[in-house]
Amino acid sequence: xxxxxxxxxxxxxxxxxxxxxxxxxxxxxxxxxxxxxxxxxxxxxxxxxxxxxxxxxxxxxxxxxxxxxxxxxxxxxxxxxxxxxxxxxxxxxxxxxxxxxxxxxxxxxxxxxxxxxxxxxxxxxxxxxxxxxxxxxxxxxxxxxxxxxxxxxxxxxxxxxxxxxxxxxxxxx
Ligand SMILES: [Zn+2]
Numbered sequence: 001x002x003x004x005x006x007x008x009x010x011x012x013x014x015x016x017x018x019x020x021x022x023x024x025x026x027x028x029x030x031x032x033x034x035x036x037x038x039x040x041x042x043x044x045x046x047x048x049x050x051x052x053x054x055x056x057x058x059x060x061x062x063x064x065x066x067x068x069x070x071x072x073x074x075x076x077x078x079x080x081x082x083x084x085x086x087x088x089x090x091x092x093x094x095x096x097x098x099x100x101x102x103x104x105x106x107x108x109x110x111x112x113x114x115x116x117x118x119x120x121x122x123x124x125x126x127x128x129x130x131x132x133x134x135x136x137x138x139x140x141x142x143x144x145x146x147x148x149x150x151x152x153x154x155x156x157x158x159x160x161x162x163x164x165x166x167x168x169x170x171x172x173x
Pocket of ligand 1: 005006008009010024025026027029
């Protein structure tokens, strides 16, 4: 380790242990070899905090990029495949929504109620309607079509139509 004469500032590279007394060969001054400087605890704390924060940010980024696709996650997956506006004999315009329910598992699943959600351009929900699909059970890997006539009047501000399963049908073995 390095020690410095505190009188004439001559540097010595020597194997003196901390606490031992050294006499300077130049000026004859004696001094006690100091222990190696301890690292600043605040800086140490700050550095570990930074490391922790970057680790958390990294983990969050990994979770966000690996967010599971709901299609792969849920046993049943419902999606809207089409819609059309029909006019009844009474002149009432109705919205007919068609879609599929897919059983993505190797088990037979009971099909729960479905809900159709209509949203405007800003994503605000205009209407949500619950209905029971005709299929009550879906075989492993099977899919079923649904067709639902909405009771809400058709308005021009409907910009998106989504369907969701209201509960997870329990597997029936
Ligand atoms: Zn000296």
